[in-house]
Amino acid sequence: MAPGGRVTPHFDIGYAEHFRGRQGRLGLQIGEQTRTLGPGEEALAQPGQLHAWRNDASEPAVAVVELRPGHAGSEKALCVAYRLAADGMPRNPLHAALPLQ
Numbered sequence: 001m002a003p004g005g006r007v008t009p010h011f012d013i014g015y016a017e018h019f020r021g022r023q024g025r026l027g028l029q030i031g032e033q034t035r036t037l038g039p040g041e042e043a044l045a046q047p048g049q050l051h052a053w054r055n056d057a058s059e060p061a062v063a064v065v066e067l068r069p070g071h072a073g074s075e076k077a078l079c080v081a082y083r084l085a086a087d088g089m090p091r092n093p094l095h096a097a098l099p100l101q
Contacts, residue, residue: 002060003057006054007052011045011050012067016044016047018042020042021061024059026055026063027054030050
């Protein structure tokens, strides 16, 4: 995650999110708890638990985020998000709803 990057508070119903720090420091909010995840440290957001993460540092942060169990819909959504980030958001937001080929 780039410096200043963030994922807004949300919760997932059908799966947990497991975080494993690799590089830098990642700020996590899981439920009422706030902590900083460093290299080698782990955290778990259970299904239905509000969580968010951010990088307040001036250096990039790297973490592995694993969905347990895996979720095809979330994987597809991430593919769309990364494609939009690379190509730019379309002028018509309905174009963002087109299925991947």
